[in-house]
Structure formats: C-alpha cells, structure tokens
Amino acid sequence: MTAPQSTPAKITSPSMFQPSPNLAKRYKIDRIFEIAALISTIVGLVVLAVLLTDVVLDGLPRLSLNFLTNYPSRKPEQAGILSPLVGTIWLLLTTAAIAFPIGVGAGIFLEEFAADTLAAKIIEINIANLAGVPSIIYGLLGLEVFVRIMEPITKGRSILAGALTLALLILPIIIVATRESLRAIPNSLRMAGYALGATRWQVISEQILPLAIPGILTGTILALSRAIGETAPLIAIGALTFIAYLPHLSLEGFQTPFTALPIQIYNWVSRPQVEFHTNAAAGIIVLMVVLLLMNTTAIILRNKFQKAR
C-alpha cells in the first residue's frame, strides 16, 4: 500500500471498526523501510560498479590479442596470459571431470538410497561443514596427499594435483546442489514409478534425474565458478607463477606443471612496477569474461533441459 497523496478524509462509518488513529505513523514506518531497502541495494551495486569501472579503466587499454597469446615475461609490455589462461581451462575441465561424477553420485546415494539413519545424518552435517572449510586447508591437504603421497601418479605440482585439490573443494557444493535438486522432485513421481514395477535405478535414471539435471548442472557450474577464482589452495600446493609452455595434449599433459589466472594476477599485483598492475587489471577482465561465459552456459543449459521436458 502506498500512502495517499494528500491526507485522506476520515471515513465516517457507522461500523464498530474505527480506522486506527495512528495510520499516518504506520505509513511513515512503511516508507522508512522502503528507503532503507533501497539504500542497501544501491550500496551493493555502487561498490560493484566502482570496482568494475576501476578495473576496466586500468586494464582495457592493455587488452589485446597479443596479451592473450603471449607467455608471461619479465618485460611488462611483452607479458601475456596465454599459459595461465590455458592452465585455468585445463584445470577447470579436469576438476569438472573429477568432481561432477563423484559429487552427483554421492548426492544420489545420500538422497535416494541411504536409509534415514543416524549415520546418514552425521554424514549430512559433515558435508555441510566441509563446504565451509577455508580453501587454504584444502590446499594443505592437496599438498600432502596429491603432491607428495600421490607423486608417482600426479608427478608433483601438476594440473592433476591442482584439479584434485579443487575437486575436493567443490565436492560438498555439488553434493548439496544434487540433493536439493532431487528433493525438489515430488515423491508422487517416485511412487508412480515403483508402482509400475520399476527398480530404484530405473525410476531414478528415467524419471527423477532428467528432472533434476538442470538444478544439478547449475549447482555444478556455480561450484566451478568458485573453483576458477580460488588462489589460496593452488598457492599452497605450489603452482608455478612463470610458465612458458603449454601442456601437451595427451595424458602426460595432466602431469605437467601449470599456472592459473588468479595466480598470475596475484603475482603481477605483488610486483613493484606499475606496468604489471595494469597487466593484472587486464587479467582480471579476462578472468571475469571466462566466469561470465560459464554462468551463461549454466543458464543456457538449464533452459534447454527445462524446455526438453
């Protein structure tokens, strides 16, 4: 309800119900809350806009095809982000390939198969807690397990070790997203499936998963968007900051050392020369474009699957 423009004339009614005498005060409170909410919105948007403008003003002039196709260099004007960009893409694809099947599988098990026991509840709470563990902790775990103990497989500080670490980091998010999507499917569909003599897997694979897949994909891509910006765990496992070659397109490629966009940006920002700071700004733009592309993919995929229904 918006307040009337002028003070409304008192309605003289014969009924028992008299209009509240402090109606004007109630309108005022209404208005105050509306303004407070508006201010909150503006603060959020303005901060974001200032950040973006600052980055774009700094970085945009530096952005060129050369910047994308050059390797990092000691000379700021020649330095590019080819190897971090390619490294990020390798890292993300490998992370997705590891985390998606495991996360979705665990989510399906916990939601559809596991009995509602105390053990299941403990696992559930722990997974929710894992999602809140600081990423540096995952980095330390990755350093010990994937870089040191699994060295024969990962060959140390490689793409594979990095991807395994990031996969661990986003697993809880994917599991939770999968469970939420499954839970949103009405139980009547499951019952209808079972009543036709279908087994649990037949019901899940043919009736439930197709409906849950848009939600699962959205959750996964949002989780990957988190992974793409993670710097701390990669630094913890000792990802390099200067790489002047690309991973070979073969199985050995997974075992090559790598660098990634956030690491390169972090490295450039911490240099004393101002020119490198410009490079960092340009790198941030590239990172944000990649992120935007991923989120767009999530939305397109979701709409596509929803239409297919």
Added chain:
Amino acid sequence: MISVDLAKHMTSASNGQKEIILKTENVSVYYGNFLAVRGVYLDIPKNKIVAFIGPSGCGKSTLLRTFNRLNDLIPGCRVEGRITFHKQDIYDKKIDPIDICRRIGMVFQKPTPFPKSIYENIAFGARVNGYRGNMDELVEQSLRQAALWDEVKDKLKQSGLALSGGQQQRLCIARAIAIQPEVILMDEPCSALDPISTLKIEELLDELKEKYTIIIVTHNMQQASRIADMTAFFNAEATEMGGKMGYLVEYDETQEIFHNPKEKSTQDYVSGRFG
C-alpha cells in the same frame, strides 16, 4: 464382537462361486509403534469392483497400499497378518516386491503423469519390465482400453502434462494397464476431477472389470454405490495416544451395504449422518 459379525458377513459375501484373487487374514498395519489399521479380513473376488469407503483416517488407503507392497517404501511401516494373492503370501521372503507391483497395478489420487511424452508414459512401465513386443501396438491398445486413444492419437509425442486432469488420470490408468496387471488398485482416483471426467472414468471402470479386478478407495458414496459390486465400510476410533485406528466394520454386496446394512455405524455413514 466385530470379528464374529465379520465372519458372518464374509460368508455371505464369498458365497458365490467367484474365484478369490486377493485375501487378507487378520491384517494390521503399523507406522512405527502406531497401529493404523487393525485386524482386517477381506476376500476380493476376481473381476469385480470392490470399493473401500469410510471417514478420513480410517486406513483405507493404508490398507490399499499393502496389496502392492508400496508401504515397504515408507520408513517404519510394518504389516502383520497374511495377505494372499492367488493363495500365495505376498509378504513371503521368496516373493519379489517388484513382481507384485507388476501384477497389482496402482492409480493414485492425484494424476501423476511422468513429465514425458504420452507415448513414453505408457512405454516406460512396459520397458522396465522387459517387454519385447511391438511397443506402438501396446501403447495404442492401452490407450484404447483407457478410452483415451481418440483424444490423443494425433499427439502421442506431446507431454503428458499438457493433458487435462481427467485425461491425465486416464493416461495413468492406461499406463497401469500397459503392464497387464491382474488387479488395479485405485486410491481416490476421481477426487481431483470434475464430474464429467469422473463419469468417464466410472464408465471406464465398468468396462475394465471384465479383464481386471479393481479395488477403489473413494470418499464419494454415490460413486461406490454406482460402480462397486462389493463395498467395505471402514471406521476409525480414537486411540489413547490421540491418533486414529481404523478397522473394517462391514463388507458385503454394495446393495446390502447401502440399503440393508447390518451395523448401525454403516447405516449412519451411508445415510450421511457422519463422516
């Protein structure tokens, strides 16, 4: 006292030469420690429509779901007593619950078409049960039996959700028929439908009973009196724990239940004095 009366009604009910397809002997259903339905004796004759009537919370639907073991999926639900299907105990360890679901189909209160094409809705049940024959033929035959073919034959590829409520429910019936069950359980199949769709389904049930045995739970007493050959009246009594426990009051030919009931509570219920 009730069980004595029951025994009397049962003999009058099962006097005919009809073959008994489903039989419950002293069946009680528990949710955890809570007794929901107590000691039910029922004989379901083959190729008849049997209606379960009674006030809310009297365990009609709970009992219905014990017949295809769908209650197995509800945590804490336990069935005591014996339910035999063709003289075989369906809760025997050797019996595969999935096979029971195949032979005893079910239609739910709310139409639950799968969010897939009309064709796929019917093909799913057949496919998961390993049907090898001509699928197109099966789909057409099932839809014809459910009196839906003429309305949907040109849009088999459209989503089942695009149909009206009554059509959706007939699609669910077609889907249940497609796996060629012997018994079809119906849990208030018309309660979400308008009178015209209801009438269509009632006409359909009358045709279907030539091939199938139908057990239908309904809140609509006119419906029971119109379509059912046999009617079972259930009632509920409050328990000390504040819940409701259901029990079978009277089971007889529908005519008898509605015009010449032996129990006073049946008389009160069918004449609309409570419930």
